[in-house]
Amino acid sequence: KQEVTQIPAALSVPEGENLVLNCSFTDSAIYNLQWFRQDPGKGLTSLLLIQSSQREQTSGRLNASLDKSSGRSTLYIAASQPGDSATYLCAVRRGMDSSYKLIFGSGTRLLVRP
Amino acid sequence: DAGVIQSPRHEVTEMGQEVTLRCKPISGHDYLFWYRQTMMRGLELLIYFNNNVPIDDSGMPEDRFSAKMPNASFSTLKIQPSEPRDSAVYFCASKGQLNTEAFFGQGTRLTVV
Secondary structure (H helix, E strand, O other): OOOEEEEOOEEEEEOOOOEEEEEEEOOOOEEEEEEEEEOOOOOEEEEEEEEOOOOEEEEOOEEEEEEOOOOEEEEEEOOOOHHHOEEEEEEEEEOOOOOOOEEEOOOEEEEEEO | OOOOEEEOOEEEEOOOOOEEEEEEOOOOOOEEEEEEEEOOOEEEEEEEEEOOEEEEOOOOOOOOEEEEEEEOOEEEEEEOOOOHHHOEEEEEEEEOOOOOOOEEOOOEEEEEO
């Protein structure tokens, strides 16, 4: 059974700091991995999606990496800003031949202090 | 496009009452997903549809839960009878055939007292 774990559960950093959020999964047979952002009381916004054949994806100040063999992904946020404060969730989709079910981690709650 | 639209945004109901949550997916998307988010269990997929047909309902917790998609632009998630442990935020998401990612609605916060 696929399990997704995110560490740390919460993180508080001063503005401008570079930071790394971690995601690990127990079954390496994934189709892709996705990072989401969730603001309080809001839905999820997709940030980056990495296919199983890819090693990383970049969007602006965000960079996500994937090491499928070790069951790990990281989300790197450069030069953090107060507006980055949110909960960040990673989710894995199982293999191509199974359903579109996403297995989510419990998230990392990020606070960027001005 | 307005994105995935869910209604109501908030629902408070008494135990035993029927609750109906509604979702309008993004036009042209042929996959629709219902998720539930709680503090204890995080985000869990309840059911998803492809071309209005339920494909995987293994996440539906009990027979009290049912979901329908009568057409490509509308889906409902019904709980009958509701119980306090059903209190959660329920998200709807949709995705197109070619899109690799799903787009989420704002969610419905359900409180059963």
